[in-house]
Amino acid sequence: MAGDLALLAAVSLISALQQGRFARLVGKSRMKHKVLPPAVTGAPEFERTFRAQQNCAEFYPTFQTLLWIAGLFCNQELASLLGLLYMYARHKYFHGYAESASRRLMGFYLSLIVLACLAILGAAGIVNSFMDEYLGFNIGKKLPKMF
Amino acid sequence: MAGDLALLAAVSLISALQQGRFARLVGKSRMKHKVLPPAVTGAPEFERTFRAQQNCAEFYPTFQTLLWIAGLFCNQELASLLGLLYMYARHKYFHGYAESASRRLMGFYLSLIVLACLAILGAAGIVNSFMDEYLGFNIGKKLPKMF
Amino acid sequence: MAGDLALLAAVSLISALQQGRFARLVGKSRMKHKVLPPAVTGAPEFERTFRAQQNCAEFYPTFQTLLWIAGLFCNQELASLLGLLYMYARHKYFHGYAESASRRLMGFYLSLIVLACLAILGAAGIVNSFMDEYLGFNIGKKLPKMF
Numbered sequence: 001m002a003g004d005l006a007l008l009a010a011v012s013l014i015s016a017l018q019q020g021r022f023a024r025l026v027g028k029s030r031m032k033h034k035v036l037p038p039a040v041t042g043a044p045e046f047e048r049t050f051r052a053q054q055n056c057a058e059f060y061p062t063f064q065t066l067l068w069i070a071g072l073f074c075n076q077e078l079a080s081l082l083g084l085l086y087m088y089a090r091h092k093y094f095h096g097y098a099e100s101a102s103r104r105l106m107g108f109y110l111s112l113i114v115l116a117c118l119a120i121l122g123a124a125g126i127v128n129s130f131m132d133e134y135l136g137f138n139i140g141k142k143l144p145k146m147f
Numbered sequence: 148m149a150g151d152l153a154l155l156a157a158v159s160l161i162s163a164l165q166q167g168r169f170a171r172l173v174g175k176s177r178m179k180h181k182v183l184p185p186a187v188t189g190a191p192e193f194e195r196t197f198r199a200q201q202n203c204a205e206f207y208p209t210f211q212t213l214l215w216i217a218g219l220f221c222n223q224e225l226a227s228l229l230g231l232l233y234m235y236a237r238h239k240y241f242h243g244y245a246e247s248a249s250r251r252l253m254g255f256y257l258s259l260i261v262l263a264c265l266a267i268l269g270a271a272g273i274v275n276s277f278m279d280e281y282l283g284f285n286i287g288k289k290l291p292k293m294f
Numbered sequence: 295m296a297g298d299l300a301l302l303a304a305v306s307l308i309s310a311l312q313q314g315r316f317a318r319l320v321g322k323s324r325m326k327h328k329v330l331p332p333a334v335t336g337a338p339e340f341e342r343t344f345r346a347q348q349n350c351a352e353f354y355p356t357f358q359t360l361l362w363i364a365g366l367f368c369n370q371e372l373a374s375l376l377g378l379l380y381m382y383a384r385h386k387y388f389h390g391y392a393e394s395a396s397r398r399l400m401g402f403y404l405s406l407i408v409l410a411c412l413a414i415l416g417a418a419g420i421v422n423s424f425m426d427e428y429l430g431f432n433i434g435k436k437l438p439k440m441f
Contacts, residue, residue, distance in 0.1 A: 006423040009363045013416050016359045020409065023352070037395045038338075038345035044185075051185035057352040058170070058204040064359060065163045065211060069156045101184045115167065122160050129153040191332075198332035205317070205351040212310045212358060216303045248331045262314065269307050276300040 008071040011083035012064065018087055019060055022053040022094055029098075045098065052097035052104065056090050059111070066118035073125025079118060086114040155218040158230035159211065165234055166207055169200040169241055176245075192245065199244035199251065203237050206258070213265035220272025226265060233261040302365040305377035306358065312381055313354055316347040316388055323392075339392065346391035346398065350384050353405070360412035367419025373412060380408040 026049055030036070033043035040050055063086055071079035093107030132138040173196055177183070180190035187197055210233055218226035240254030279285040320343055324330070327337035334344055357380055365373035387401030426432040 006367070006420050006427065009367060009416070010420050010424075012359055013363050013413065013420065016356045016363075017413060019356045037398070038341045038391075040345070048185045051187070054352075057355075058201075061204075061208045061211060061355045062163045062166045064355060065159055069160050069163075073153070073156060097185075104184070119160065119164060122156070126153050126157050126160065130157075133153065194332045198334070205348075208351075208355045208358060209310045209313045212306055216307050220300070220303060244332075251331070266307065266311060269303070273300050273304050273307065277304075280300065 005071070005076070007076050007080045008068060008083075011080045011087075012067065015060070015063070015067075015083065015087055018090065019057065022056050025094075025098075026050055026053045048101060048104075049094075049098045052094045055097075055108075056094060059090075059115075063115060063118075066115055066122055069122035070118040070125065073129055074121040075125075079121060082114050082118050082121075086111055086118075089114055152218070152223070154227045155215060155223050155230075158227045158234075159214065162207070162210070162214075162230065162234055165237065166204065169203050172241075172245075173197055173200045195248060195251075196241075196245045199241045202244075202255075203241060206237075206262075210262060210265075213262055213269055216269035217265045217272065220276055221268040222272075226268060229261050229265050229268075233258055233265075236261055299365070299370065301370050301374045302362060302377075305374045305381075306361065309354070309357070309361075309377065309381055312384065313351065316350050319388075319392075320344055320347045342395060343388075343392045346388045349391075349402075350388060353384075353409075357409060357412075360409055360416055363416035364412040364419065367423055368415040369419075373415060376408050376412050376415075380405055380412075383408055 029046045029049040033046040035042035035046050041047060063083075067079055067083045067086075070082070089107045089110035091107070093104050093111060096107050097104035128138060176193045176196040180193040182189035182193050188194060210230075214226055214230045214233075217229070236254045236257035238254070240251050240258060243254050244251035275285060323340045323343040327340040329336035329340050335341060357377075361373055361377045361380075364376070383401045383404035385401070387398050387405060390401050391398035422432060
């Protein structure tokens, strides 16, 4: 079973490492600006870096959920690609936010678009799965015959 | 494989959208009370809304873990129903907390009860799975014969 | 399918309960130091306890992701063992941090080492899975023959 999901798992693993990287950069920013734990306020740059990481961490379980549902129920390759795009968006968001609050927006909006796409893929896959089970109608199997 | 889990995935997907909705409501509250990122303090109503969303986000991975384990190892339909109930509890919690700190409690306690139920279902399913593997005794298969 | 993953699920379930325990200890610390929600600042001991729990919650999805990928793609027993070790590290971290900021370090570093081990296991399993699929070469199947 696991073998069929290797692509999804690879993307998921890399995204976990990205989360670790964000956490490490917050630690570095702590040292640079001398913000000792448990304080989370201090230099504005540290506060922005910290909020950026917090926001990424908050959204991470939502991203993982949508990634795996889209990949399992719709299309693994497409979901994995969107997963990579999400990581790129979060990369832009994090480093943009660290520079200034307004520079976080582009990455943030892109990340939301990717999440919406993953949700649509996942929802389509689930609806198809229900139709297949209860109505015996599977659009995924019929599509190839149409072309 | 994915088809058997469509119900669980549907609940999981909706819960991910709920998380996104909570985050959006915090954004709206930011604008209403003019709390500019990265600040997380300001008007009491904003602070309550922010804490409500933070608490939901913190508990979300725990919920997902328990939901899927209960669904996979015990009963998908029951776990999915509890998942919907959890979302209802979190809805009450979030909107109650936004109004006043004391009005968060009902939803919060309900969410804890649901999590406890999911944990019990999951634990029962795992114990049954171990007994089946090591002792050849599966209560899930024996139950139908008793009635 | 679920039966093969009972060990991983058991570790995952216990880790979810640990997260719940950390959240409850923050609640107790709130009452002890009279920090009323939504405030998150007050007595230094409360602030440390709160930050400890926040950090555990932030890292939890990353841990879960790495645990399941390592377990599914490489070795369930080894991943489960590392999962237990992670929980021990987080236990030390949380209770150390509640006492003083410097006492959080040992548990924290141990938790990072465990995450790194899980990531390496997971990555090795995924690479092997790709090689098996595209090159027909599976080191996991060849290893037993070597000895």
